[in-house]
Amino acid sequence: MNNVAYANFGANQQPVERRVVDIDxxxxxxxxxxxxxxxxxxxxxxxxxxxxxxxxxxxxxxxxxxxxxxxxxxxxxxxxxxxxxxxxxxxxxxxxxxxxxxxxxxxxxxxxxxxxxxxxxxNLVSNLETKKVSKLETVRVSKSETHKRHYLNTKENTPLTPQGGDSDLAQECLDFYNQTTDSRCSSTAPFEKALSTVKAKGVCYSAEEVKLVTEWAFKVWKNKPSPNNLCRMTRFDTYLSDALKWNDCTERNPAPCPHDELVNLWNAKFPERAVESHEWNKSRPAYRGMERVWNGKTNNGAWREVKHFATVFDLIRKSKLCDGLHEKTWLTLDWILDAKNWAKVYEQARREYKQSKQGVMA
Structure with missing residues (x-):
């Protein structure tokens, strides 16, 4: 009787993306x-x-x-x-x-x-601290799960009163706010207030919760939130609850925003106002504007899709807004995606389309 073991050495091999760095x-x-x-x-x-x-x-x-x-x-x-x-x-x-x-x-x-x-x-970790880390914590988890775990941990571990280092955490929250909203605020006072406010059972709000509310408010609210409005403590519990739901994708488009595909659609309809793909990045306000629109719903209550953007860009191109486009240097994708302009432009384009359709039928 022959005991032969066969090994398939190539079965689990996955193609590895070749990554080459260059000073360019x-x-x-x-x-x-x-x-x-x-x-x-x-x-x-x-x-x-x-x-x-x-x-x-x-x-x-x-x-x-x-x-x-x-x-x-x-x-x-x-x-x-x-x-x-x-x-x-x-x-x-x-x-x-x-x-x-x-x-x-x-x-x-x-x-x-x-x-x-x-x-x-x-800098060394004691054996006691090492034992506190469970194997579960080493597994990659989603953002929403991270916030839930942090919330449960802070219930037991967060002190009633802030214990040192809060100025650093407030500065961290301020830096996150400035980076997210493209602002230059310098006062940490609103964030210090949030970090030192007791929310329930002797627990203070955490930096992670403050940053989550900041990200949620900027992407969901129609205008840029100020630090004082974000850290309005009489409403912060509601803000945090809404932010956690939003972070779980229950109130935003379950599909991630396909920036490259949408920019290509725009460039096809507006070649004279084409956007350079390498210039379209997270530091650009319109980048976040596109995500805000993508995470909204159509008039029918459905999540927006690529074909919806294609229709919208087509309607805008055919609208009177684009008459004399060569003179309207301000009419760009960035301008259209601005929170103050998107709804007005979209409504005007749809209204003109319906009027033209009724005229043809008459």
């Missing part, structure tokens, strides 16, 4: 001495990653310092926001980073850097 896609100009200083510095792996991330966020944009939220560093390094904040404070104490008001950057005076063994030891 951007590069960071850094002094050689600074790189050597970082390479020889007595840093932990976490601190090293965070130093490089700050370098990317400053020198990568030809800046010495900038307002950089912990969340941005977390997105680059894969380190949790809490650990980013902790390592950032350590690097500031070691003079590897410097703070200038609300901005932060790499300290180029490398001779001023100093390293404390106590800081390095504090």
């Amino acid at each position: 896609d951007g590069y960071t100009k850094v002094a050689n001495e600074l790189l050597e200083a970082i390479a020889s510095a007595d840093l932990t792996a976490r601190q090293l990653k965070i130093m490089l991330a700050y370098m990317r966020k400053t020198y990568g944009f030809n800046k010495k310092s900038d307002r950089i939220a912990d969340e941005q560093i977390s997105a680059i390094t894969g380190i949790s926001r809490q650990n980013v904040n902790k390592a950032k404070k350590e690097l500031l104490e070691m003079n590897c980073l410097f703070r200038n008001g609300n901005q932060i950057g790499i300290n180029k005076e490398v001779s001023a850097w100093h390293f404390s063994k106590s800081l390095q030891v504090s």
